[in-house]
Amino acid sequence: MTSKNTAIVIGVGAVKGLGASVARRAAKGGLHVVVAGRTESRLKDVVASIIDAGGSAESAVADATDESSVAALFRQAAQTGPIALAVYNAGNNTPGKLLEMDASYFEAAWRIGCFGGFLFGREAARHMLPAGGTLIFTGASASLRGRAGFGAFNAAKGALRLMAQALAKECGPEGLHVGHVVVDGGIDGEILRNRFPDFAAAAGERLIDLEGLAEAYWFLHQQAPRAWTFELDLRSKLESW
Numbered sequence: 001m002t003s004k005n006t007a008i009v010i011g012v013g014a015v016k017g018l019g020a021s022v023a024r025r026a027a028k029g030g031l032h033v034v035v036a037g038r039t040e041s042r043l044k045d046v047v048a049s050i051i052d053a054g055g056s057a058e059s060a061v062a063d064a065t066d067e068s069s070v071a072a073l074f075r076q077a078a079q080t081g082p083i084a085l086a087v088y089n090a091g092n093n094t095p096g097k098l099l100e101m102d103a104s105y106f107e108a109a110w111r112i113g114c115f116g117g118f119l120f121g122r123e124a125a126r127h128m129l130p131a132g133g134t135l136i137f138t139g140a141s142a143s144l145r146g147r148a149g150f151g152a153f154n155a156a157k158g159a160l161r162l163m164a165q166a167l168a169k170e171c172g173p174e175g176l177h178v179g180h181v182v183v184d185g186g187i188d189g190e191i192l193r194n195r196f197p198d199f200a201a202a203a204g205e206r207l208i209d210l211e212g213l214a215e216a217y218w219f220l221h222q223q224a225p226r227a228w229t230f231e232l233d234l235r236s237k238l239e240s241w
């Protein structure tokens with residue numbers, strides 16, 4: 001493999017998903033991208049979409065909630081060149097009323113929504129410092145406000161955001177730019193279109209554009225060390241907020 005700078009994106013599934021879109025944008029920007037998720041066949045499709053577009057990528061099967069799996073992912077990525085960009089995108093929505101919720105469900109939501117972010121962020125900082133680079137966490141509307149029926153997701157995403165903020169303050173002065181992106185609304189991707197087709201059809205243009213989101217991640221990565229943004233919030237023009 002080349003000594004080209006590397007990006008890692010964990011939480012990659014559908015070709016038409018945020019993880020894959022961020023990976024494609026990083027490859028377009030010249031990085032070799034390691035796309036990570038739990039399903040090899042889906043990762044291979046994403047890698048093929050990057051290579052077809054002239055980029056460089058490889059897949060890595062990894063579970064964001066498993067400490068040794070995250071460590072192995074970073075070891076794999078580091079073999080291809082210095083890690084310049086790392087993105088934690090795992091953490092799918094976990095709806096449900098708190099009063100009716102099993103403890104195991106709440107804990108599982110926290111493991112993927114927050115704990116995995118800690119494992120990934122810690123490993124990223126260990127590999128990327130002292131050289132520096134960009135580490136970005138994906139948030140949601142749930143990161144900023146509690147909502148009936150989404151308590152587990154709120155708890156996980158809210159905690160992820162504050163963990164990211166603490167990491168930004170801990171590692172920023174050493175040269176690691178930590179960012180958090182609040183995706184404030186539904187994404188126009190495979191997850192909503194497949195799982196909630198009626199909602200997606202009704203939302204139409206209110207859904208957030210994947211390429212626009214990916215550009216925002218790349219924008220954060222391009223920022224100069226004396227003009228860093230910690231948080232961006234993105235929504236479609238039609239979203240009421």
Ligand SMILES: NC(=O)c1ccc[n+]([C@@H]2O[C@H](COP(=O)([O-])OP(=O)(O)OC[C@H]3O[C@@H](n4cnc5c(N)ncnc54)[C@H](OP(=O)(O)O)[C@@H]3O)[C@@H](O)[C@H]2O)c1
Binds near residue numbers: 017062
């Ligand atoms: N979709 C929305 O409308 C929406 C709205 C606001 C915020 N967000 C945020 O956007 C991010 C996801 O983007 P997306 O919805 O477009 O989905 P996506 O990027 O298409 O897919 C995310 C992928 O993460 C993988 N994943 C889940 N658990 C994992 C784990 N433990 N370890 C490694 N990978 C794991 C899943 O694939 P495997 O099952 O194959 O591993 C999943 O397909 C999440 O942080 C979510 O909270 C989404």
